[in-house]
Amino acid sequence: MADIPFYLLRAIAAIVLIAINASVAGSFTVFRDISFLVAGASHAALAGAALAIVLETYGIFSMNPIVGGILFAVFTAIAAGYASRDEGINTAIGISFALSMSLAVLFISMIREYAARVWSLLLGDLFLLTNEDIVLMFISTLVVVAVCFLFYREFLFISFDIEGAIAYGVNATLLNYVLLSLIAIAVVVTLKGVGAILVFAMFVAPAAAAVEVSKNVRQVFLLAFLIAMISGIAGLGISFFYPVSPGAIASLFASLVYFTLIVVNRRG
Amino acid sequence: MKAIEVENLCFSYNGVKALSGITFSVDEGEFIAIIGPNGSGKTTLLRVLLGILKPEVGSVRVFGIEPWKESEKVKSLIGFMPQKEHISTKPPLLVKDIVLMGRAVRKSPLSPLSKEDMRKAREALNAVGLDDKWNTKFSELSGGQQQRVLLARAIAVEPKLLLLDEPFNGVDIPSQERIIGLLDELSRKGVTAIAVVHNVSPLIHSIDKILLLNKDLIAYGSPEEVLKPENMVKAYGAVIPIIVCEEGFVHPLFGDTHG
Numbered sequence: 109m110a111d112i113p114f115y116l117l118r119a120i121a122a123i124v125l126i127a128i129n130a131s132v133a134g135s136f137t138v139f140r141d142i143s144f145l146v147a148g149a150s151h152a153a154l155a156g157a158a159l160a161i162v163l164e165t166y167g168i169f170s171m172n173p174i175v176g177g178i179l180f181a182v183f184t185a186i187a188a189g190y191a192s193r194d195e196g197i198n199t200a201i202g203i204s205f206a207l208s209m210s211l212a213v214l215f216i217s218m219i220r221e222y223a224a225r226v227w228s229l230l231l232g233d234l235f236l237l238t239n240e241d242i243v244l245m246f247i248s249t250l251v252v253v254a255v256c257f258l259f260y261r262e263f264l265f266i267s268f269d270i271e272g273a274i275a276y277g278v279n280a281t282l283l284n285y286v287l288l289s290l291i292a293i294a295v296v297v298t299l300k301g302v303g304a305i306l307v308f309a310m311f312v313a314p315a316a317a318a319v320e321v322s323k324n325v326r327q328v329f330l331l332a333f334l335i336a337m338i339s340g341i342a343g344l345g346i347s348f349f350y351p352v353s354p355g356a357i358a359s360l361f362a363s364l365v366y367f368t369l370i371v372v373n374r375r376g
Numbered sequence: 377m378k379a380i381e382v383e384n385l386c387f388s389y390n391g392v393k394a395l396s397g398i399t400f401s402v403d404e405g406e407f408i409a410i411i412g413p414n415g416s417g418k419t420t421l422l423r424v425l426l427g428i429l430k431p432e433v434g435s436v437r438v439f440g441i442e443p444w445k446e447s448e449k450v451k452s453l454i455g456f457m458p459q460k461e462h463i464s465t466k467p468p469l470l471v472k473d474i475v476l477m478g479r480a481v482r483k484s485p486l487s488p489l490s491k492e493d494m495r496k497a498r499e500a501l502n503a504v505g506l507d508d509k510w511n512t513k514f515s516e517l518s519g520g521q522q523q524r525v526l527l528a529r530a531i532a533v534e535p536k537l538l539l540l541d542e543p544f545n546g547v548d549i550p551s552q553e554r555i556i557g558l559l560d561e562l563s564r565k566g567v568t569a570i571a572v573v574h575n576v577s578p579l580i581h582s583i584d585k586i587l588l589l590n591k592d593l594i595a596y597g598s599p600e601e602v603l604k605p606e607n608m609v610k611a612y613g614a615v616i617p618i619i620v621c622e623e624g625f626v627h628p629l630f631g632d633t634h635g
Contacts, residue, residue: 139467261480268474269463272526275426275456276478276533277448322468323513 116344118242119234119354122301123340125242125249126310131333132256133294134315135325136287139267143312148188148201149181149292150304152208156180158215158226165219173225174244174300181292184208189288232303234344234354241300248297252290263287264325301340302355309359310336317366320373335365377440379404379537379568380425384434387420393591394420398434400587400596402570404536407563409579410572412589413612418572419459421589422539425570426454439536452482455530457540460523465515471525472510475501478533500532501525505554520551527555531562538562540571544578556582576603577627599626 137143160176163169184204191200216223228236237245256263262283265273273280299307318331343358380402387395395417402408410418423429424436427443427450436443443450455478475497480489501507504524509517514525523543530538538559544552559569560582573579576586576599586602588594590611595602603626608616617629 139464141464141466258485261477261485264467264469264473265477265481267464267467268469268477269458271462272456272458272477272529273481274428275451275454275458275539276481277451278481319466319468324470325467325473328468 115235115237116348118237118239119301119344120341121242122234122237122245123337123344123358125245126298126301126340127314127333127336128249129252129294129297130311130314130336131329133252133291134311134336135318135328135332136256136263136267137291137312138315138319138328139264140287142197142201142288142291143308143316144198144201145185145188145288145291146295146308146311148184148205148208149295150299150307151205151212152180152184152292153177153296153299154226154229154304155208155212155215157229158212158219161222161225162215162218165222172240172244173229174241174296177229177296177299178248178293180208181296182289185288185292186285189285229299230304231353232299232301232306232355234301234340235347237300245297245300248293252294252297255286255290259283259286302359306355306359309363310339310355313359313362313366314339317362317369320366320369335362339365377404378402378437379406379439380570381437382434383436385421385424385431385436386433387417387424387429387431389420395424395589396592398589398593400593402568402585404568405563405566406584407559407569407579407582408571408585408587409576409583410570410587410589411574411576411611412594416590416611418589419541422541422570422572425539426456427451453536455533455535455538457523457526457530457538457543459542460519460526460545463526469514470510471501471506471512471514471517472497474514474525475528475532478529482533496534497528497532500528503531503558504528518548518551519546520548523547524551524555527558531558535567538567538569540569542573543571544573544575552578575630577630580621580625580627581623603628 137146156176156179157173160171160173188197188200188204216226262278265278266280266284270280295307295311298311302310314335315328315332317335318328322328322331339358339361342361343354346352346357347354378401383399385395385398410421412418420429424431425438425443427447430444438450439453441450476489476493479493501510504527506521506524514522543555556579563569580599585597586599587596588602588607588611594611595607603618605615608628618626619629620626
């Protein structure tokens with residue numbers, strides 16, 4: 109244990125946390141058929157992180173950029189959920205996406221000398237995580253898992269049949285916002301490790317692959333965790349010996365698993 | 377006590393009239409079909425009865441309770457079957473997961489399902505003739521079987537009022553007959569059933585009344601009273617031929633309209 113460098117331990121811890129998020133929140137993303145929210149939330153997180161750095165740079169307020177990212181991603185999820193009552197949720201997410209990217213570019217233009225800190229979120233790096241990052245990722249993951257566990261039945265009902273859920277007494281409007289917010293938080297946790305561009309693959313692909321072959325819902329959660337975990341470890345292992353991005357290898361692996369299972373499933 | 381009392385109900389979506397001046401009542405144990413053309417307010421009426429939508433004008437009472445004001449109380453009396461098109465088969469749910477859903481969400485979070493819950497769900501699935509599908513994936517069932525599972529979910533909560541939104545869409549004849557037979561039996565046991573349907577013909581032998589809607593209430597009463605040419609023209613804007621079957625029931629021929 110003493111021989112393992114801390115940055116590697118932090119990377120392994122991050123992969124475990126990312127796999128948990130990809131399993132729990134990723135599965136509900138696929139069940140609710142709102143994968144586009146992952147792209148919307150991750151880009152909103154960029155704007156939030158950029159704003160946090162702007163505030164710090166101008167000496168107004170200091171906070172970890174991940175916290176700014178989570179706040180913006182949650183706001184985007186809630187705004188998309190609210191707008192989707194009239195429009196389809198994908199249209200609402202698309203517009204939120206455009207809004208948050210405009211803000212991200214605006215904020216980045218205000219902090220040119222520190223812009224690299226924001227761009228690092230675009231690509232992510234498992235080896236550059238700090239202890240504070242890991243603590244924040246752990247707390248966020250704990251919140252996501254605890255709330256999903258508490259409202260497991262309701263979230264499944266909403267994913268299957270939102271109208272029926274309302275008719276049977278579920279406060280579907282409120283719980284839908286809660287679920288969208290949890291997905292947004294989980295996206296930011298994953299983004300810190302693999303970056304805003306690759307988060308989609310790492311977050312959606314394991315659950316989507318698991319849905320293809322699972323016989324029940326519990327299997328989806330388990331299989332999605334295993335796919336994300338193995339993808340992450342593969343990325344880490346390869347990048348430890350070769351100068352390649354671990355997030356990119358992990359996302360590539362997860363996406364390939366998805367397409368392989370699709371082909372195998374259709375042939376079977 | 378009346379199961380449902382609706383007086384002068386009006387509702388509109390963003391200023392567009394959906395229901396206007398609707399007045400009717402339903403006795404406990406009656407089996408009612410709601411019919412009307414697309415966009416006539418059938419599903420809106422169900423949503424008002426469920427307390428999902430608030431009446432703009434007029435009053436609605438379900439077993440003496442105003443659904444909008446005491447939504448939870450009313451919902452605990454209702455079993456609901458949604459349109460199959462509104463459900464998602466993305467989560468690989470098993471039949472048992474779905475039949476138990478209604479009972480599960482009425483318990484406090486984390487409290488486990490009881491033996492009573494399991495027994496009621498089993499009984500409901502047995503009633504729709506799918507007891508052997510308990511552990512089958514819902515997405516692997518035929519359209520008719522899926523509808524029967526959704527009906528089993530509605531029955532499993534032991535409702536006083538069953539609300540069914542298009543229960544026969546994409547359903548084969550054997551499943552249709554099974555659903556109608558069961559609704560007939562439940563109605564004789566005192567359960568009030570209201571089904572929104574496009575084609576009322578398969579139900580004619582079992583229902584007590586028809587509510588013919590086209591934003592306004594066109595007619596309400598027995599099939600013989602409602603299925604008159606003048607009412608059908610008012611509702612559908614076309615002549616729909618009516619025939620009388622061997623047992624003396626009137627049947628509209630919806631596929632054979634004349635302008």
